[in-house]
Amino acid sequence: SKISVVHCFYFRGGAELLFDGVKKHQVTLPCQPEPWDIRNLLKWIKQNLLKERPELFIQGESVRPGILVLINDADWELMGELDYKLQDQDNVLFISTLHGG
Amino acid sequence: GSGAGVPGDRPGVPGDRPCPRSHPRTCMKCGQGTAALVIRVGDPFCRGCFREYFVHKFRAMLGKNRVIFPGEKVLLAVSGGPASSAMIRQVQEGLSREAAKRLRFVPSLVYIEEGAVCGQSPEQREQTLAQMETLLQATGFPYHLVHLEEVLGTRVLQPVQHGRPFLQGGCGQLHPAAAAGWGRWHLCAWSQRPGQDSRTPGTPRLPDPAQTQELLRAFEAAGTATAREELLQMLRTHLIVQTARNRGYTKVMTGESLTRVAIKLLTNLSLGRGAFLAVDTGFRDQRHGDVMVVRPMRDYTAKEIAFYNHFFGVPTVIVPPLFTKRREKLSIHQLIERFLLGLQEEFPATISTVYRTGEKLSPEPAKASSESQRCLLCLCGLDIEGDTSPSHCGTAGAGATPQGYPSGW
Numbered sequence: 001s002k003i004s005v006v007h008c009f010y011f012r013g014g015a016e017l018l019f020d021g022v023k024k025h026q027v028t029l030p031c032q033p034e035p036w037d038i039r040n041l042l043k044w045i046k047q048n049l050l051k052e053r054p055e056l057f058i059q060g061e062s063v064r065p066g067i068l069v070l071i072n073d074a075d076w077e078l079m080g081e082l083d084y085k086l087q088d089q090d091n092v093l094f095i096s097t098l099h100g101g
Numbered sequence: 102g103s104g105a106g107v108p109g110d111r112p113g114v115p116g117d118r119p120c121p122r123s124h125p126r127t128c129m130k131c132g133q134g135t136a137a138l139v140i141r142v143g144d145p146f147c148r149g150c151f152r153e154y155f156v157h158k159f160r161a162m163l164g165k166n167r168v169i170f171p172g173e174k175v176l177l178a179v180s181g182g183p184a185s186s187a188m189i190r191q192v193q194e195g196l197s198r199e200a201a202k203r204l205r206f207v208p209s210l211v212y213i214e215e216g217a218v219c220g221q222s223p224e225q226r227e228q229t230l231a232q233m234e235t236l237l238q239a240t241g242f243p244y245h246l247v248h249l250e251e252v253l254g255t256r257v258l259q260p261v262q263h264g265r266p267f268l269q270g271g272c273g274q275l276h277p278a279a280a281a282g283w284g285r286w287h288l289c290a291w292s293q294r295p296g297q298d299s300r301t302p303g304t305p306r307l308p309d310p311a312q313t314q315e316l317l318r319a320f321e322a323a324g325t326a327t328a329r330e331e332l333l334q335m336l337r338t339h340l341i342v343q344t345a346r347n348r349g350y351t352k353v354m355t356g357e358s359l360t361r362v363a364i365k366l367l368t369n370l371s372l373g374r375g376a377f378l379a380v381d382t383g384f385r386d387q388r389h390g391d392v393m394v395v396r397p398m399r400d401y402t403a404k405e406i407a408f409y410n411h412f413f414g415v416p417t418v419i420v421p422p423l424f425t426k427r428r429e430k431l432s433i434h435q436l437i438e439r440f441l442l443g444l445q446e447e448f449p450a451t452i453s454t455v456y457r458t459g460e461k462l463s464p465e466p467a468k469a470s471s472e473s474q475r476c477l478l479c480l481c482g483l484d485i486e487g488d489t490s491p492s493h494c495g496t497a498g499a500g501a502t503p504q505g506y507p508s509g510w
Contacts, residue, residue: 013183013407014419065442068407075138075408078126078145095411097183097360097403099422099438 008091009045015067015096018057019049029086038069039082041092057094066098130154138408142449148412155401155409159191160202162397166384169352169395171205176350177242178341179210181233181418184398185356187406189240190415191397192354206352210237210244211344213337217249217313218320218329220424226307232418239416245344250308250316252336320424326432329423331372335478338394345392353394357382360403360442362396363455368437377481379464387464388480402452 009025016023029036029044036044039061046054057064062082069076070093071084086092126136126145134147146154163169177192179185195204212233216226230246237244307313323329345353357365362382369378380386386394398406410417425431431439444451474483 012411013417014421017419017421065446066403066438068404070408070411073137073412075136077139078136093411095407097407098442099361099435 006089007086009049010091010093011096012093013068013096014098015057015094018052020051025049036086037082038071038076038084038086038092041086042082063094064098066096068095068097069093070095137412138404140402140405141453151405151408152413155405156191156194158400159188159397160195160204162384162400163195163204166395168385168393169206173206173352174348174350175206175208175352175354176245176341176345176348177208177210178353178355179212179237180356181212181229181236181420182356183403183406183410183415183417184358184361184401186236186415186417187401187409188354188356188398189242190409190413193240208242209348209350210240210242211247211341212237212244213247213249213340215249215333215337216420217308217316218333218423219421221421223307223310229418229420230307236416236418245348247340247344248308249333249336249340250312252340253312253315326423326425326429327372327434330432330434331478333423342389342392342394351392353392355394355396356398357396358398358401358403358406359456360452362399362459363452364434364438364441366455366459367441368434371433371437374479374481377479378459379462380481381479382459383462383464399456 006026006028009027011019011023011025019025027049029041032040034040042058042061042063046058050057055064057067059065063069069081071079072090073093076084128134128136128147128150129144130146130150134149136145137148138151139145140151140154169175177185177189179189189210192204192208195202196208198204214226214230214233216229221229234246237246320329320332323332341353341355345351365382366378369375369381374381380388382396382399384396384399386396401409409415441452441455475481476483
């Protein structure tokens with residue numbers, strides 16, 4: 001089985017307002033047989049970090065349209081999006097470009 | 102790989118997603134740098150090329166339109182949000198260029214503090230204000246702080262004693278949701294009157310709580326989230342333009358992004374503001390006469406702006422959106438944003454297509470209407486040629502012209 005590793009998640013552009021205003025979350029993800037990908041990570045965030053109104057952050061199995069995702073400072077569109085396999089020390093940044101609601 | 106940069110070498114097909122660590126995608130521009138983001142539909146850019154592209158676009162936008170003159174005083178409207186913050190950075194970039202490429206206007210900043218209507222407590226407002234002052238001071242540009250409450254002092258917003266709806270249908274055939282509740286308030290046109298000075302920097306103090314209450318009552322009276330959104334946008338614009346006018350600025354720059362412009366185009370269509378699409382979203386907005394509003398950020402997507410700010414450390418200040426009432430329907434603005442961004446997810450050319458459609462609009466039709474028939478709120482000419490019946494034009498027909506109202510209105 002895989003060793004659990006530490007990841008940093010950042011929330012910006014107003015997305016932090018959904019996480020008690022906390023911009024940086026240092027997290028040790030629990031061990032699981034399959035490697036963590038972004039799809040699983042979003043589920044985990046929804047269950048463990050999201051304080052209120054998950055629909056403002058998650059839509060279906062992905063992030064809500066208008067929320068950008070950067071993996072290690074690069075556009076997740078370059079990295080396989082939901083299928084990207086998280087690696088040791090990866091950091092993931094979520095930036096909201098939404099106005100309101 | 103070493104053959105990067107050859108056109109056929111570009112991986113861009115959906116499903117073709119190489120592992121970034123073993124085969125990082127290369128920049129389509131220089132063919133060398135590791136791609137950091139995808140812009141437009143599927144074009145990977147490295148950081149360096151993206152920066153060049155971004156900075157060039159601002160200059161190109163101003164160069165193409167040629168409305169700002171050397172030495173002209175220009176007021177940049179900043180909210181602390183990503184687009185206007187990126188705009189400040191572009192002006193700084195432009196002013197620090199070598200002589201041949203340097204921007205030659207004289208910038209100042211204005212910040213409209215709206216905490217009262219965004220559900221912020223006085224403490225939160227003070228805090229936001231302090232963050233904003235830090236941001237503004239760091240630019241080295243002169244700046245003006247204006248509280249939204251100051252619309253009260255300038256008689257833009259006046260309560261109506263008699264219950265006739267004054268603004269009903271004010272903007273041509275305004276959507277009922279947008280006009281809801283405004284009947285209780287006059288919004289006095291102020292384009293000709295000299296207003297009060299805005300606050301001078303250095304003393305971040307909030308307005309009198311009684312004024313805040315009065316402002317809140319005005320917003321509460323707007324019966325829908327849509328009406329409040331429109332009210333806020335128009336009052337904000339009035340304050341910005343008034344600050345420009347009082348301080349001798351002839352141009353105002355606002356930071357609407359391409360994404361914001363696309364959302365506004367569809368929102369305005371839904372609100373019955375179709376006749377004013379060009380003036381509400383175009384590069385130049387000349388409805389205010391002596392002060393021209395320009396929108397130099399309208400070529401950048403919200404994504405480009407967010408990445409630029411992140412990569413190049415542009416500071417922003419986050420302010421919560423306009424307050425909502427419990428169990429209230431979302432505003433048309435929010436619903437259109439949601440709709441358009443959702444569509445964009447499935448059809449990635451949607452937003453740019455809406456934007457480009459907007460490019461084909463001309464401001465002429467609205468300008469052609471009679472000068473004496475302007476909406477008091479948005480200052481657009483009414484598109485109701487020859488018809489002054491109350492049902493179409495509350496401004497002319499309601500007989501509720503406030504005292505001291507400039508003749509000809």
